[in-house]
Amino acid sequence: MIESTDRIKKVKIAIIHPExxxxxxxxxxxxAFEMAEHLAEHYNVELLCGEKVGTVSIVLPCIPRGRSANWLATSFWGSILGRLFGYPGMVIEAITSFLPYLFHLLKSKPDVIYPNNDYGGLAVAWVLRRLTGCKILYTERAGLLGGGHVLKRNMKFKPDHLVVFNQDTVNTVNVWYPNQSVSAIPNGVDLSRFSPCGDKFDFKLNGKLVLCVGTLNRKNHKRIELVIQAMVKVPQASLILCGDGIDKEYFVALAHELLGKDRFMQMSLTFDEMPKLYRSVDSFTLPSANEPFGRVYLESLASGTPVVATDDSMRRTIIGDAGLVCDVENTEEYAQVLEKALDTEWGSKPLEQANKFSWVEIALKYKAVINSMLVDKTEKNTLV
Known part of the structure; x- marks a missing residue:
């Protein structure tokens, strides 16, 4: 029986993400990183990952997807694997992490295992549960993207509790998997990292600054080309594109052609530099299609920067009255809304909206789920 905060602290949570x-x-x-840091306030947490980061990380040998990306993008065998698997970096990560992670977890014996690297971590968790009886907590970050095909695949591992980002997805899960325990908990933002206060970059570009952050890949759902095309019709402002990817040269060439070098800059920043970037601009935008959540919107809002985004239910929930949504496929409309966002005095609205998604509060929601997973119905009333 779990009866006190001290006893709860002894509960061991293993969070997995090799990347x-x-x-x-x-x-x-x-x-995964921010969840590990905040859950460590309540439990004995270990983050199994590829590099030392934060206060609870444990580095285990494997080939995370980021370490194979360049080889896969430039080699003959990489192109073959790409045709076979679609995202071969994920396959390599899953195969090389399976045994090191499983052996470690068999020794550490967590009460709850929380994989964050899709089917690779879920496979480890499924085997561990069969061997030790631990519970599997899983957050499906793809939501209903692509008709929910990722969700359907991952549900084959039968997590003890599933977390999704909104009630619409909960309702769908209830129809597809009536016996699945599921909760709606949004992503969080670390308000101790992202803030309107602090140093800013001086980009020396013309006019006000619009920021877009995303992976530079023409085949993904970020649709970076839409913001470049819309910015042509916002001549009083410049675009900063932060990100990297296999199509970086394509997007840079397109932006230089349509906007010119005095109205465009592409950059790739470290994790620690991102808060400074968000508060250095006048507006943020990302025209994704069917974005399952989009933590970049929250990071922008927490930095005091308003958002322009695709008009869908998730974006309206995230942005509230701290930004604008529109039909981003309509270049004229998108440009007009970008102009409106730049001309509006937003005051404290972005930060007030971000406060609704503080990691401190989100971690408490996960804590309630974890506690419910560890006690039976007769014990729930005794849990602190």
Whole structure:
């Protein structure tokens, strides 16, 4: 029976993400890191990852996706693997991490295992549960993207509790998997890192500054070309594109052609430099299609920067009245809304909206889920 805070602190949570600390190009590794740090206030937490980061990380041998990316993008065998698997870096990560992570977890014996690297971590968790009886907590970050095909695949591992980002996805899960325990908990933002206060970059570009952050890949759902095209019709402002990817040269060439070098800059920053970037601009935008969540919107808001985004239910929930949504596929409309965002005095609205998604509060929601996973119905009333 779990009866006190001290006893709860002894509960061991293992969080998995081999890419965490290796790169910060995806929201899942950032969420895994920030979740580990905040849950460590309540439990005995270890973050199994590829590089030392934070206070609770344990580095285990494997080949995270970021370490194979250049080889896969430039080699003959990489092109072959790409045709076979679609995202071969994930396959390599899953295969090389399986045994090192499983052997470590068999020794550490966590009460709850929380994989954040898709099917690779879920496979480890499934085997560990069969061997030790631990519980699996899983957050499906792809949501219903692509008709929910990633969700359907990952549900084959039968997590003890599933977390999704909104009630619409909960309702769908209830229909597809009536016996699945599921909760809606949004992503969080670390308000101790992202703030309107602090140093800013001086980009020496013309006019006000619009920022877009995303992976530079023409085949993904970020649709970076839409913001470049819209910015042509916002001549009083410049675009900063932060990100990297296999199509970086394409997007840089397109922006230089349409905007000119005095109205465009591409950059790649470290994890620690991102807060400074967000507060150095006048507006943020990302025209993704079917973005399952989009933590970059929260990071912008927490930095005091308003947002312009795709008009869908998730974006309206995240942005509230601290930004604007529109039909980003309509270049004229997108440009007009970008102009409106730059001309509006937003005051404290962005920060007030970000406060609703503080990691401190989000971690407490996860704590409630974890506690419910560890006690039976007769014990719930005794849990602190």
């Amino acid at each position: 965490c600390g290796v790169s910060w190009n995806g929201g899942s590794q950032i969420s």
